[in-house]
Amino acid sequence: TMPNSYPALSPEQKKELSDIALRIVAPGKGILAADESVGSMAKRLSQIGVENTEENRRLYRQVLFSADDRVKKCIGGVIFFHETLYQKDDNGIPFVRTIQDKGIVVGIKVDKGVVPLAGTDGETTTQGLDGLSERCAQYKKDGADFAKWRCVLKITERTPSALAILENANVLARYASICQQNGIVPIVEPEILPDGDHDLKRCQYVTEKVLAAVYKALSDHHVYLEGTLLKPNMVTPGHACPIKYTPEEIAMATVTALRRTVPPAVPGVTFLSGGQSEEEASLNLNAINRCPLPRPWALTFSYGRALQASALNAWRGQQDNAGAATEEFIKRAEVNGLAAQGKYEGSGEDGGAAAQSLYIANHAY
């Protein structure tokens, strides 16, 4: 067990990974998670009455990626779905190039969805390890410098079980190790769903257990922490919990959980929005960045729905609306860029899509 005589990475490989990670979470920047699978996009598009075709998905991503230089200061990375990585805009320019030309790092979702763990109460692990190394090598050639893999855990009377925690932590560590071998920064996402009526403390307890297991697994698998990012849930009550908590309470529970489990070597924590409304996601991130506890990592966003809901709503599949839709996206991006620095003062408006809860029960994408 003992030799460091088999280092997983050379110093040059480590530097490359660390530099990529730091670029993504540079001060004031976060991630646009635009990696919705075909199935997830179906749900989004059906909400605005748009047919789920490859062309519509292309047109929609074009709305986001045609954002002007204002996004350079608040978006450090964009996560793509496989299909999108090879799509082009109306002028034939690959989306990858457009994003890279803005100085934004390109990422790719590499997991292949959840599968059941037999003998558990409906728990899952995530597949996608087979041939992952070859896929990563190809993605790296095709412009991707980071990847994302989502594991899912849920809170009930008896879950997450020890098996679910261990298995998901292990699969995340294997994924992370393989990514790093191929020059790709792994974003490690152990999402604990907000489904349920549990309170804030319960979520905090579970989050601490899950993250401790994740970091032990990463250590066991010789993953270079400085070349990773974490994408966790914020610590929140369950969606059906009758108690309401303020952003400050959420921030305190979240930062406490992270301080107890995430080593300072991790350069950034990029929260998922998990069904929070756009405004909630911004207010909570802002409170996290104003939390009085010392925070040695960047605390920023990796938002899907919470960056796109208003844009999607403004677009509604109409090309005439594209400009306005892009503006909605830029607006949320800038707001979250401020929240990532604790500088967001709040919208003061009860905007329609912004406040509407984006919760979809038992979300899987």
Place this chain on the structure above:
Amino acid sequence: TMAHRFPALTPEQKKELSEIAQRIVANGKGILAADESVGTMGNRLQRIKVENTEENRRQFREILFTVDDSINQSIGGVILFHETLYQKDSQGKLFRTILKEKGIVVGIKLDQGGAPLAGTNGETTIQGLDGLAERCAQYKKDGVDFGKWRAVLRIADQCPSNLAIQENANALARYASICQQNGLVPIVEPEVIPDGDHDLEHCQYVTEKVLAAVYKALNDHHVYLEGTLLKPNMVTGGHACAKKYTPEQVAMATVTALHRTVPAAVPGICFLSGGMSEEDATLNLNAINLSPLPKPWKLSFSYGRALQASALAAWSGKAANKKATQEAFMKRALANRQAAKGQYVHTGSSGAASTQSLFTACYTY
């Protein structure tokens, strides 16, 4: 696994533990490890040709503890051996009362030495869990507020083995849990001893694996990290390593290892001196505090030999040397306090005892 319905500690208990821990390492203060067992004191006294009697041990500790009150600016805590907790000065005043009146927190060594792990290459675990709760409760009544438990791992062929790492981490976590139940802050000491000819990188690798296992075990055992302190080895080359390293190299390797494994919630890391000379222990601590890496915990000292070597030499068993002994001790205490703030300036005038290596092969006390 899931219930936080069984919280290990109440909010009041957590607050007490957290406050004790922070007091010990406040403002550059560190710890005097004066908990040498009878056998170990025998080794120390033999070097200065003093007989190892209870009275001689008492006299030496009296000289240290009756030093001027200003010692409380450098020393936040003192670890005692059981015998010493109940000893008095020549006026009949309990040592623990003297220390408390100086505002110094009193600690106690709790482990009961090593026991072999069969089937390993001479590795050990540590005994002392039996009746530990009752012992802790009594010590708390007797004025003690923190405990110390030293686990030992070594670098050699097939060492440290997985078993040794897991077993020692588990024992440390049990000890820590029991301490906290009884209002004592546990100092967690997983020492990777410097015996051997391994290089700095190898020590770093091993230290990272050991610390990752320790923090996973602490999490599994529901230990409240904010109410603990860590006492690790610095990362150094082995004693028989041909290559010599600068304090900056030691600092970089040490802080890198810590920042990959020690959660920010841990308030303080108090290094053991492990056979380094007094001056090296100070220079290394200073370099550690000047390290450019993020350091969210206090980085201080818990020194035995490296605080007492000059004092012992000055004393040589003679009451007439009391003042010289106290001056020697005070000088090292101040030097280390400065080092804990990254402000130590090496004067270049160190006596023989202060640069003399204090290494004793395969040190156990």
